[in-house]
Amino acid sequence: MRGLALLLLPVALAAQPDPRELIRQSADAIKQYRTYELESIVEIEMHGGVIDTKLEMPSSISVRRPDRMRIESRSKAGEVTIVSDGEHTWYYMSPAKKYIKREASGSPEAAVNDSGILPKNLPDVNKSIMSVKITGEESLPVNGDDMPCWVVETIFNKIELPDHDIIINEGKQRSWIRKSDHLNLQTTFTAKLTMEGVAEPVNMTQSTRTTAVRLNINLQDSLFEFTPPPGATQTDDWTLPGIAKPDVIGKPAPNFKAKTIAGADVDLAGLRGKVVLLDFWATWCLPCQRELPNLEKLHREFRDKGLVVVGLNVGEERSAVDKFLGSMALTYPLVLVDNEAELVAQLFVNAFPTMVLIDREGKVAAYEVGSRGEVALRADLAKLGITQK
Numbered sequence: 246m247r248g249l250a251l252l253l254l255p256v257a258l259a260a261q262p263d264p265r266e267l268i269r270q271s272a273d274a275i276k277q278y279r280t281y282e283l284e285s286i287v288e289i290e291m292h293g294g295v296i297d298t299k300l301e302m303p304s305s306i307s308v309r310r311p312d313r314m315r316i317e318s319r320s321k322a323g324e325v326t327i328v329s330d331g332e333h334t335w336y337y338m339s340p341a342k343k344y345i346k347r348e349a350s351g352s353p354e355a356a357v358n359d360s361g362i363l364p365k366n367l368p369d370v371n372k373s374i375m376s377v378k379i380t381g382e383e384s385l386p387v388n389g390d391d392m393p394c395w396v397v398e399t400i401f402n403k404i405e406l407p408d409h410d411i412i413i414n415e416g417k418q419r420s421w422i423r424k425s426d427h428l429n430l431q432t433t434f435t436a437k438l439t440m441e442g443v444a445e446p447v448n449m450t451q452s453t454r455t456t457a458v459r460l461n462i463n464l465q466d467s468l469f470e471f472t473p474p475p476g477a478t479q480t481d482d483w484t485l486p487g488i489a490k491p492d493v494i495g496k497p498a499p500n501f502k503a504k505t506i507a508g509a510d511v512d513l514a515g516l517r518g519k520v521v522l523l524d525f526w527a528t529w530c531l532p533c534q535r536e537l538p539n540l541e542k543l544h545r546e547f548r549d550k551g552l553v554v555v556g557l558n559v560g561e562e563r564s565a566v567d568k569f570l571g572s573m574a575l576t577y578p579l580v581l582v583d584n585e586a587e588l589v590a591q592l593f594v595n596a597f598p599t600m601v602l603i604d605r606e607g608k609v610a611a612y613e614v615g616s617r618g619e620v621a622l623r624a625d626l627a628k629l630g631i632t633q634k
Contacts, residue, residue, distance in 0.1 A: 264377040264397050267422055274427040280309045280464050284457035291438070291531060293447035295572045298529040306353055313469040314353050321529055321560060322597065323584050327356050328471040335471040338595045340559065340584045343480045344473055373402045373416070385421055385430050387458055394421040394430060401436075410441035410535070410618070430455045440535055441618070480593070491593040493612055498603045499591040505578045506566065511555060514607070520629045521553045521603040522622075525589070527561060528569040530597040532616035537573060539619040543626070544577040551605070552631050553578075559594065560584040604629050 275281060287302040304318035312331035318324070323339035329349050334356055337344035380398045384391035401416035414437045421431040432453045437446040473479070480491070498521075501513045513521065524540055526533035537556075544554040554577040558566050563581060570579075582589060592601055592612075602611035602625055611625050626632070 261379050262395070264379045264395075267379070267395060267397055267427065268377060268399065268420065270427045271420065271422045271429040274429070277426070278460045280460075280462055282307045282457070282459040282462065282464070283455060285453055285455045287453050288451070290450045291447050293438075294443050294445045296443065296447050296531070296534055297569075297572075298531070298534075300529045307464055307468055308353060309464045309469070312349055313464070313466075314356060315469055316353055316356065322527065323560065326471075328469060329356060330466075330469045330471070337471075337474065337477060339474070340589050341480075341593050341595050342474075342477045342585070342590050343593060343595075344471075344477055345480060368404060368406065370401065370404055370416075373404045375400045375402050380419075382424075383421060385455075387430060387455055392430060393424045395424060396421055410616070412439040413437075414439065414446070428455075428458070430458075440531075443535065491612070493592065493601075493609045496609055498601070498607055498609055499588055501588045503580045503582070505580050506563070507578075509578060511578055511580055513603070516553055516603075517607050518605050519551050519553050520605060520626065520631050521555060522626075523555050523557060523592075523601040523603065525557045525559055525592075525594045525597060525599040525601075527559055527597050528565055533598045536598055536616050536618075537575060539617075539622060541575050541577065542619065543622060546633075547626065547631050548577075550631055552626065555580065557582050557588070559586075559589060559597065602626075602629070 275283075283306045285304055287304065289298075289300045289302075291298050300320055302318055302320040304316070307315040312329065314327070314329045316325075316327040324337075325339075326335075326337040328335045328337075332349055334347050334349050335344055336347070377397065377399045379395055381396045382393065383396050384393050386392075397420045399418040399420070401413070401418070404413040404416060405411075406413070416434065416436040418432060418434045420429055422429050434449075434451045436449050438449050439446055498513055501511070503511050505511055522540070522543070524533075524536070526537070528534075540554050540556065543552065548554075556575065556577060556579040558579065558581050560583060561581070566579075566581065592599070596614050598614075598616065600611075600613050600617060600622075601609060604610040610629060613621075613625075617625075623632075
């Protein structure tokens with residue numbers, strides 16, 4: 246019997262597919278189906294120093310090839326809907342109550358990339374792969390059935406994101422790839438992040454878990470029709486990373502009155518004669534967290550020279566903000582605003598952080614999405630006369 250086991254061992258080993266080829270096949274596996282619906286949950290956790298966040302994003306994708314799709318996702322930041330009927334693609338984001346209309350996108354991947362939701366100038370992580378191996382076999386519950394999967398582990402070398410001031414170390418990804426058709430049903434990526442402005446490494450875990458799969462099903466035309474939600478209006482475009490800015494530069498800033506979390510009054514109209522820097526942010530937003538110390542530094546340095554920094558936390562409960570601020574010494578005014586707040590809609594705030602600079606005449610002088618960094622912020626302020634000189 247022992248001799249028979251030894252003879253069968255090479256056969257058993259040969260039954261395992263090549264792990265690198267398996268990963269490559271999984272990237273294209275869904276394309277073999279003419280129609281499909283996928284439901285999934287993305288979870289992102291980050292812990293380290295002042296950073297302690299958890300974000301959950303349920304999403305669904307419905308596709309009828311070659312040119313119909315519907316993508317829906319929701320999180321603390323709001324809802325995103327992308328719909329293509331073969332002639333046009335609509336993008337809707339709930340915080341702004343706005344949507345745009347473009348020429349049709351050819352695939353879900355192209356639609357998401359064109360939306361500007363994803364960061365730009367990301368490196369090719371395939372160049373950082375150190376090793377790929379199959380570590381075992383597991384079954385995942387999907388649609389109420391256990392689906393046998395290969396478990397593939399990929400180890401990465403250091404990954405640098407210079408445009409985002411992030412270095413990813415100790416990256417490890419585990420992928421659960423269904424044996425029957427090589428669909429990737431679950432992915433978990435863990436790493437330690439080194440970031441500008443954060444003293445210690447941040448432990449990150451990002452997972453995507455498929456909860457439902459329906460293949461080669463009948464999808465009606467009505468699913469791929471876009472109906473604007475109540476109160477939503479069409480706009481030429483919006484500002485997201487990689488997408489054109491809204492037409493607000495040089496125009497009067499919206500009127501806005503509110504109470505800070507400390508109980509003080511904020512009135513944009515009453516701040517004429519000063520330079521105002523509005524920072525729309527959220528506690529779960531990593532680029533926002535990196536920017537807060539820079540804003541605090543500029544506030545302390547220039548508050549007596551005509552600068553008013555106002556932080557606008559969007560869509561979060563007071564308890565979550567208070568907990569976060571317990572580890573972050575911020576002294577500039579902080580205001581809580583709802584996702585549906587008029588100011589959020591009027592300034593087309595669809596991503597965080599969004600920074601709006603208002604000049605002494607009350608007009609919008611600069612509008613930027615994403616982490617700016619201290620040097621860029623100082624340059625923006627200098628154009629409006631806020632300098633040490």
